[in-house]
Amino acid sequence: MLCFFTLVISNNNIFLSLSYNTFIHLQKTLKVSHSIPPMKTDLKESTSQINTARRQFLRHAGISAASLGILATAACHKGEQIRVKPNKIDIGKDDISILNYAYAFEQLEAAFYTQLIQTPYTGITVDELALFTSIRDQEILHREFFRASLGANAIPALVTDFTATDFTSKNSILITAKFLEDLGILAYIGTCGLIKNKDYLTVTAKITSVEARHAALISNMIAPGSFSGSDQVNAYGLNNSLSIGEVLYLINTCLKTKVNAVYYDYQA
Numbered sequence: 121m122l123c124f125f126t127l128v129i130s131n132n133n134i135f136l137s138l139s140y141n142t143f144i145h146l147q148k149t150l151k152v153s154h155s156i157p158p159m160k161t162d163l164k165e166s167t168s169q170i171n172t173a174r175r176q177f178l179r180h181a182g183i184s185a186a187s188l189g190i191l192a193t194a195a196c197h198k199g200e201q202i203r204v205k206p207n208k209i210d211i212g213k214d215d216i217s218i219l220n221y222a223y224a225f226e227q228l229e230a231a232f233y234t235q236l237i238q239t240p241y242t243g244i245t246v247d248e249l250a251l252f253t254s255i256r257d258q259e260i261l262h263r264e265f266f267r268a269s270l271g272a273n274a275i276p277a278l279v280t281d282f283t284a285t286d287f288t289s290k291n292s293i294l295i296t297a298k299f300l301e302d303l304g305i306l307a308y309i310g311t312c313g314l315i316k317n318k319d320y321l322t323v324t325a326k327i328t329s330v331e332a333r334h335a336a337l338i339s340n341m342i343a344p345g346s347f348s349g350s351d352q353v354n355a356y357g358l359n360n361s362l363s364i365g366e367v368l369y370l371i372n373t374c375l376k377t378k379v380n381a382v383y384y385d386y387q388a
Contacts, residue, residue: 213383223266279376301335
């Protein structure tokens with residue numbers, strides 16, 4: 121239950137309220153299985169399919185080859201940007217850190233939905249499987265975009281840990297999916313003012329809007345009409361946000377490989 125329990129002590133008060141209720145709901149209604157082993161994001165995906173999808177994604181996102189190479193060929197030594205320790209990695213600084221931060225999150229989401237499609241929950245419908253497959257494919261595209269953008273500056277593949285999720289239970293799946301999608305939006309919005317390259321700011325905004333569509337879908341699957349709950353959208357019609365440290369604190373509970381952000385005063 122660790123992955124969801126840590127939500128209770130988030131510093132964001134609005135997020136805190138819903139998360140605590142979610143945790144209580146988990147305790148009362150779900151029998152969480154710990155039989156699912158930790159997963160790597162090194163998944164069984166066709167390299168040719170990924171490369172083709174990546175090229176199509178970049179073309180339709182409006183990202184030029186020159187812009188893509190800005191960080192991949194950045195004039196810096198990898199060791200100065202990315203620090204790697206046993207089971208711990210650091211995202212670096214400046215735009216590289218923001219893209220690595222997003223890359224880490226997209227690895228987590230892609231791994232979750234890939235596992236869901238590989239081992240569908242009991243009673244999943246054809247329509248539900250199609251929806252989750254679409255989400256999986258989009259998360260993989262997002263992950264591959266950030267990997268290609270970062271090049272040699274990319275953090276390594278992360279080892280995820282979803283042992284708190286019962287992949288045979290629809291309720292458990294939906295709660296984990298909501299946790300990831302809602303947190304992803306809070307994370308992306310929290311970095312808007314930190315990105316310096318306008319091309320990456322543009323594509324990040326486009327990815328954020330897709331994540332918001334995912335989140336709305338998941339919320340409605342849990343409770344119709346709950347697509348813009350107060351845990352996400354405030355009284356002024358604006359989505360909430362979380363800092364890099366707050367988000368990493370939460371997602372690290374679902375990772376065997378811990379992610380640090382020393383430049384932003386956060387260490388796991």
